[in-house]
Amino acid sequence: MLWLCLSFPQLALDAVGGDAQRHWVMARHGAHQWAVSTCGAITPGMPVSMARLRAPEALGLSRQPQAEQALLASRAAMAYGIGSPVVAERLEIAEPHAVPQACVWVEIGASQRLFGGLEALRDQLCSVLIEADVQARIGIAPARAAAALLAQVGDTAPCLHSADLPARLATLPIAALPWPKAWREPLQGIGIHRVGQLWQLPREGLLRRLGAGCLRALDQLHGRAPEPFQAITPPSQFNVRLELLEEIAHVETLLFPLQRLLGELLGFLAAHDLAVLRLRLELELAWAGEGAQPSAQGAPLELQLLSPARHRDRLLPPLREQLMQRPPPAPVRALRLIAVECTRPHPDQIDAFVASRQAQDWTATLERLRARLGEAAVWTPVVRDDHRPAFAQDRGAPGSRGVAAPTTRRPLWWNPRPQPLAQCPARTGIERIAGGWWTPAPLDADYGWADINGRQAWVRRDVSGDPLGNRAWIEGWAG
Amino acid sequence: MSSALAQLIDQGRLWRGHVPRTVHTLPTGHAALDAVLPGGGWPRGALSEVVHAAPGSGELRLVLPLLARLTQQGRPVALVAPPLLPYAPGWAQAGVDLSQLIVIEAPAPQALDTTCQLLQAGAAAVCLWVVRLNEIDTRRLTLAAETAQAFALWMRHTAAHGAPSTAALRLRVDGNGAAVLKVRGGRPHARCLLAA
Incomplete structure (x- = not known):
């Protein structure tokens, strides 16, 4: 088994919907509060008082575990395009100043032949991530814990055989592992800072001093002990709600969270190999607008495409045209994007590159004109x-x-x-x-x-x- | 002859009498009209004007052979802001492949912008019905047609036809005849009868 691990260092910030330059996320345990995301001079694990000193103008937000779980599940669905099974976990320790790690593992041992090698597979995954505008670190190793450690440290060279694992992990710091303080502090006390040094210690001594849990974690790290997992199944429908950090009244500013939602939709379509035909965007308003909508829901925007689409530049321009034509009557508090109808995508024409690109341009222009002038204004006589x-x-x-x-x-x-x-x-x-x-x-x-x-x-x-x-x-x- | 002069003549910016210019055209489908036009047809990649008195004076019969030929080749053709409804059985009888035809009912201020977008997106020909276009608009339309190497056809009314324009071809049509009022690289011609 060969596992590819995607580590998302900024998951907590993305789940809250913040901006990396202006916001940071803090966690609490008892009386302790510390930062868990990076923002300028603030690093994960820093106490809140020091963080506020270092960056006084940045705003601290509290963690939202359910939002993080939902976002991790949607990103795990993206990984289904390159292998299976997919495991998504948040490695958390209930201790002060512990930085949670959010990882998605996907088993790629069987998919290498399909994609024509590890490089091609990694390029495919990177293109999907770039399209969806997601930042991640990648690590490849035969054991899940080892892949997570490689991703955390930023070592992108793959480790293909478990016999190579001790050598690869020898120089990596123990501080990067998600281990509780009860294990790390005694090791620091006797001067063990690297995994290689830990691996060379006698096993009965470790068992006696640190317990069976530590020994099993070490074995799992080197691929000697089994790691049970629960695979995640991707959702069959796309219905995602994004709550905005602040109420947005200006239509141009609304496009940024909309682009994020579209990124998630594209990841979903890539995972299921579908193309979307009908979309619905619902806006939740801060207060009820005047006129025919007495509730605090703006009129939903329906987008009917002429042919199935799975690229950002087919989906964003018609939505933008509709928003410009009918701006919401009140500031928007949350967005919900629903893929109402999805079908198998049409294969691209292979006869002439120019012909297929022109056909896509023509359909995209017709959709844009339909969005601008109304659906009844563009028709063909029959x-x-x-x-x-x-x-x-x-x-x-x-x-x-x-x-x-x-x-x-x-x-x-x-x-x-x-x-x-x-x-x-x-x-x-x-x-x-x-x-x-x-x-x-x-x-x-x-x-x-x-x-x-x-x-x-x-x-x-x-x-x-x-x-x-x-x-x-x-x-x-x-x- | 110096190279700069040869280049100007090749590009068609200089007209020498009695020397035929190479113009990329598509035949109009009316033999009498083709005989009097330089290049023998509608100029490709340029703006042409069809001046007529009222809808139904023969302007559609003039351009239909061109539209039929283009749609049968599988190229899309668009009609922007037509005054009346194009009648599908009649157009199908004239040989137009209706699945390649698009009708766009745009209000007058947006009609020109819509036409330029359609030309950029790959339409083979766009017929535009708009009352007035100023010089900047006609240049925009000409530029869009040149870039796409497509046919831009402006259907004008006789009442508004006095203003000068930079079209490559201007025809006036009435009943069953057409007169060439202005053509780039050729001389104006009196009325000639079109095929029935």
Whole structure:
């Protein structure tokens, strides 16, 4: 088994939704409070009083364990794209000044052949992480604890065999391990600072002084003892709520948390190999807006795409257009993004690189125009199978096909509101069309071409017994 | 002849009488019109104007062969802000592949911007119905058409046609004939009959 460990040093900050330059997260245990994230001069493990001295203008926020758990689960779903099983754990010790480590392990022993080597696999994972805008450190080792230690220290070279583990771990500090103080302090007292020195100590002495737990942890670190784990299953639906740190009234500022939500959505789509067709973005407002929405929920933004999409530049521009067109009536307190409909993605065309990229540009532009002008403003004419000329045409979704056209001559322009004429003019090519008696709009009329002021008009005369006499309407023009 | 002069002539910025210029065109589909246009058709990558009196005076019949040829090649074609509804059976009878046709009902202030975006995104031809375009707008449209090497067609009304513009081709159509009012690299021509 070969494990790849992703360590997220700033998970606590991301779960709270803070900015790395202005916010830091603090944890408490009893009377002690200490920082657990990095912000400028503040390092994890620093007491709160020293942190406030070092960076007085940064704001300290308290930890939110449930949010961290949810965020870790969503990031674990991202790792499913390269291997299985996936284990997500937060290594925490209930002690003052202990820095929690949040790690996701994914077993890649079986996937190397599929991806064509370890380098290709790592590049694939890095591209998914960059797309989702997530910072992580990677460590690869045959044992989970060893992979976590390599990731924590920042050693990216993979260790492929358990026989190499003692040599690789020899120089790493014990302080980087998530071990309780009851184990670390006696070791510091006798001058043991590196894992290699610990490995060379006699085992009965360790068992007697530090206990069986420490010995088992050391064996697990070197791959000599089994490490039980519980694999995490990815959620089947994407429905994520993001609570904002402060109420946002300006639409441009709302785009930053929206980009973060889209990053999570892209990770979900990559893990399940899906593409999204319909999205819904719900805004929770600070107070109820005026008008038709009495509750504190803004009208949800629905986005219907023309073809399934899984890239950021297909999803962000239409959402941005809709937000600009209909800004929320009150400051926004939280966002919820729901993927309503997902399908298998269309494979990209392989015939010509230029052709497929142009097709994507065309669809993206049409979606942007639909978002800006309204969904009813962009359509394709389709021919319907109906004898009545007014119903033989329809507005269809862009790119849809209809049936074949009739053979008799038809106009090119259609009047949406037929123009009445006082008297029926002389016409040529008269057609009698009757039908649709089972519908609310039956037709019994004759159509013909007339010359009106130099233009050819298609004129309809009703023969269903019109009491007003010889009336006619202009239905269309031969352009 | 110096190289700079040869370059200017090649780019078409200098017109020498009696010397035919290479213009990239697509045939209009009307033989009488092709005979009088330099290059024998609609100029590619440029703005063309079709001046007509009212919808239905023959402007659609003039451009339909071009649109039919482009849609049958699988290239998308867009109509921006048409005054009436394009009637699907009639267009299908003229040979247009309707699945490649898009109609966009944009309000007048946004029509030009929409047209430029469609040209940039890869439309083969865009027909625009807008009453007035000032000089900056026509230059924007020409630039968008040149970059995309597509056909930009502005359907103008006769009433507003007095203002000068930088189009490469200006035609006036009425009934079943068309007159060439202005063409880059050629001479204006009187009315010629189009095929029925």
